[in-house]
Amino acid sequence: xxxxxxxxxxxxxxxxxxxxxxxxxxxxxxxxxxxxxxxxxxxxxxxxxxxxxxxxxxxxxxxxxxxxxxxxxxxxxxxxxxxxxxxxxxxxxxxxxxxxxxxxxxxxxxxxxxxxxxxxxxxxxxxxxxxxxxxxxxxxxxxxxxxxxxxxxxxxxxxxxxxxxxxxxxxxxxxxxxxxxxxxxxxxxxxxxxxxxxxxxxxxxxxxxxxxxxxxxxxxxxxxxxxxxxxxxxxxxxxxxxxxxxxxxxxxxxxxxxxxxxxxxxxxxxxxxxxxxxxxxxxxxxxxxxxxxxxxxxxxxxxxxxxxxxxxxxxxxxxxxxxxxxxxxxxxxxxxxxxxxxxxxxxxxxxxxxxxxxxxxxxxxxxxxxxxxxx
Ligand SMILES: Nc1ncnc2c1ncn2[C@@H]1O[C@H](COP(=O)(O)OP(=O)(O)O)[C@@H](O)[C@H]1O
Ligand SMILES: [Mg+2]
Numbered sequence: 469x470x471x472x473x474x475x476x477x478x479x480x481x482x483x484x485x486x487x488x489x490x491x492x493x494x495x496x497x498x499x500x501x502x503x504x505x506x507x508x509x510x511x512x513x514x515x516x517x518x519x520x521x522x523x524x525x526x527x528x529x530x531x532x533x534x535x536x537x538x539x540x541x542x543x544x545x546x547x548x549x550x551x552x553x554x555x556x557x558x559x560x561x562x563x564x565x566x567x568x569x570x571x572x573x574x575x576x577x578x579x580x581x582x583x584x585x586x587x588x589x590x591x592x593x594x595x596x597x598x599x600x601x602x603x604x605x606x607x608x609x610x611x612x613x614x615x616x617x618x619x620x621x622x623x624x625x626x627x628x629x630x631x632x633x634x635x636x637x638x639x640x641x642x643x644x645x646x647x648x649x650x651x652x653x654x655x656x657x658x659x660x661x662x663x664x665x666x667x668x669x670x671x672x673x674x675x676x677x678x679x680x681x682x683x684x685x686x687x688x689x690x691x692x693x694x695x696x697x698x699x700x701x702x703x704x705x706x707x708x709x710x711x712x713x714x715x716x717x718x719x720x721x722x723x724x725x726x727x728x729x730x731x732x733x734x735x736x737x738x739x740x741x742x743x744x745x746x747x748x749x750x751x752x753x754x755x756x757x758x759x760x761x762x763x764x765x766x767x768x769x770x771x772x773x774x775x776x777x778x779x780x781x782x783x784x785x786x787x788x789x790x791x792x793x794x795x796x797x798x799x800x801x802x803x804x805x806x807x808x809x810x811x812x813x814x815x816x817x818x819x820x821x822x823x824x825x826x827x828x829x830x831x832x833x834x835x836x837x838x839x840x841x842x843x
Contacts, residue, residue: 473702474734480517487694495522504682507660512727532558537627545597615654630661646677695719710744
């Protein structure tokens with residue numbers, strides 16, 4: 469499909485990007501000022517899209533932005549490899565210049581460097597990563613040295629940063645990189661990731677090396693008014709019609725979850741011939757829920773009964789989850805048990821803790837449990 473007005477599963481850019489002006493502004497300001505930023509939200513709320521959006525908006529050719537994604541990074545060695553590749557790929561446009569930096573700054577590792585013929589792909593250097601791991605200071609300072617030399621600033625953006633918690637000796641690793649990064653004058657960092665608990669551990673615990681490393685932004689969902697305007701506009705631009713009320717219904721049904729809002733809008737748009745009907749929205753909604761049914765069934769099968777019971781209580785609107793009545797009625801065991809159940813569901817990222825109590829992270833999972841599973 470070429471001209472679908474909504475996009476999900478890929479980074480939202482320009483046309484598909486809605487609002488987030490305040491967050492974009494803050495990121496840009498931090499990029500300019502050399503302040504590091506930590507961006508936290510559940511997955512699929514738009515962190516990667518936001519960072520990319522802000523990076524594209526930056527109009528200062530004295531600042532270079534590089535990205536690495538730790539999604540599938542499992543070891544420290546891989547991290548150093550990705551970091552140096554990312555930094556080098558923004559450090560110059562001539563092969564000779566990049567090779568120069570490598571020789572000068574990483575020479576002791578006897579590097580081999582190659583540049584892919586595809587102009588969009590990055591440089592790749594091969595070093596003895598095991599050796600690098602023994603003394604990674606040169607790699608961790610590469611960005612700083614290059615920035616100084618070229619009289620630029622570099623922003624290193626690292627996606628899925630929580631994955632460093634899975635490295636062999638995460639605490640020692642964090643200490644090592646923090647000690648070096650905090651001294652840098654020309655480099656700042658934008659570290660973002662889901663798994664709120666792990667990110668919180670790393671960045672908000674006074675005992676942890678990354679405590680107070682930078683501004684922490686807890687990214688929120690996108691406002692219903694913004695979705696409304698966005699959906700109406702995108703329908704209009706593609707020759708179809710939807711009322712503001714209907715657009716609001718779409719946002720409401722998926723609780724403004726960015727990924728699902730785009731998906732539901734898209735599925736509704738596909739079912740709309742010219743003018744959107746209530747039925748178009750309803751069938752789109754059901755169809756998404758059914759598509760996810762298999763996955764949800766597997767998720768539910770893996771949950772112990774008490775955890776399912778707890779979810780049932782939340783879906784029923786219970787607020788006092790550790791009260792005697794609720795515990796008895798939903799068979800939650802003891803009140804100590806209730807604490808453990810909640811903890812487990814938070815860690816599995818099924819629930820999220822909010823000021824007003826636990827809520828479902830996935831609105832479709834909640835809807836599916838309520839309408840298909842607990843009936
Ligand atoms: N600002 C935005 N405007 C519109 N849709 C968005 C926005 N941010 C995210 N989305 C939607 O959410 C999906 C997931 O976004 P992504 O940036 O990958 O989230 P994360 O990095 O937090 O997992 C995107 O594919 C897109 O459909
Ligand atoms: Mg992401």
